[in-house]
Amino acid sequence: MDLKTAVKQIKKGQAQPFYVLYGSEKYRMDEFVQLMLEQLVPEDNRELAIMKMDTSEMPVELVVEEAETPPFLVERKVILVKDQSIFGTGKDGKIEHRTDRLLQYMAEPMDTTIIIFMVQADKLDERKKTTKAAKSADAVLAFNPFSAEELVQWVIKQVEQRQCTIEEQAVDVLIKSAGTKLQALSSEIEKLCLFVGQSQRIDANAVESLVPKNTEQNVFQLVEDIIGKRTDRALSTLHELLKQKEEPIKIVALIVRQLRIMLQVKELTGQSFSQQQAASQLGLHPYAVKMAAEQARSHPASALAAWLTEAAELDYEMKSGRVEKTLGLELFIMRLSSGVPRHKIR
Incomplete structure (x- = not known):
């Protein structure tokens, strides 16, 4: 089901008897659930109309039993079900679920109950009969990162x-x-x-x-200043990170990660991948890919590869004790930002 269509239906009071929500954007999922409750459940009846259940603590047939029980003193009730294993790939320990009961219910749901399964997973298990049944009923909503x-x-x-x-x-x-x-x-x-x-x-x-920058965002700026040959700003950012008690090895690891992302994005976009496709391929947020693409645009892949090699070598030297950590980082920044890397760019 398309999310915009689902929202329009709900605002008209035309909710489906059950929904299966999944995806990495839990904030968007929570927003959707809140919208449903506001639109479909009168505020003065919410204590009676809303139930919360968890399939990691109880078998799914208890959810079905509750759904089949007529609501008390309210026109319609909503059951919010936290789930890992009925539709996803997670496991619920020793709990055994009779999913055949759920499948029977999904085929003939009560019109006085809405079940909202909130799957704690980025993807559904496409092999499961429950997932197939939910998709056939057009009841699946994905909450993935924005472009x-x-x-x-x-x-x-x-x-x-x-x-x-x-x-x-x-x-x-x-x-x-x-x-x-x-x-x-x-x-x-x-x-x-x-x-x-x-x-x-x-x-x-x-x-x-x-708005304070988190460590990853500071490292992103650090890399930008290094490859932009802004030595003073790069060293200033480094010293600020060190003042915040960030470990030099962690900083180098994040520099390696950012350079690797830049190189991967450049290679993928060079193969006619869109930024959205590159994000999916690399498991990154599309905006992170957009920033990496902008950062890498004016630098050849050979330069990015040389910088990545040098950063990886610094990581090894720091971990093996061959170089004092802070000094090694400072020298690394000065070499690259001055345009004189240790390794010749081919």
Whole structure:
């Protein structure tokens, strides 16, 4: 089922008898469940109308029994079921589930009950009869990461919902600083809107002042400064990370990871992969691929490979005690940002 279609149906009060939700974006899934409860369950009846169950703690036939029991003092009840094994690939220990009972129910569901299975997995197990039955009933909803463009639009919409506006450059700075996790972005947007006030505009300076960069985002900036030959800024970022008690070995590992992503993205896009396809292939968020592609655009694959080799060698030297960790990092940054790598670029 298409998510937009499902939302339209729910807002019209036309909910299906059961849903199977899955995907890596738990924040979006929770938003959808909250919308369903707000639209379908009167606020004064929610204690009687909403039940929570977990298939890791009870067999699925108990969920079916509850679904078949008429609601008490309410027109319709909603059962929220946390699941790992009925539709996903997880296991529930010693609990045995009679999935045949669920399949029977899915074939003839009660019109006074809505079951929402919230699968704790990024993918469903396509081999299972339960998954096939849910797909046949058009009851499956995927909550996957936004594309880079969708994430930007989501940020803008979240800001507008709080009666503020945001500059285009500020959106980019916000995502680069806070990352792509929707929960973290939502919290930072709330903070920025409170800071500027209603009907005011959030600019890049406000974001840079109020939104702290996490370690990965700082390393992303560090790599950008290194390959951009901005030695002073790169060393400043490094020393800031060290002040925050970040281990030099961890910093190098993140530099290696970022250089590897840049090289992989460059190779895939060179093979006519779209950024969305590259993200799926590499298991990354599409916005991370977009940033890596922009970062790698002006550098040949041979240069990225040489830098990656040098970073990997530094990692080995630090772990084997051949070089003092902080000094090794500083020399690495100075060599690469000055354009004189240890290994010749072919």
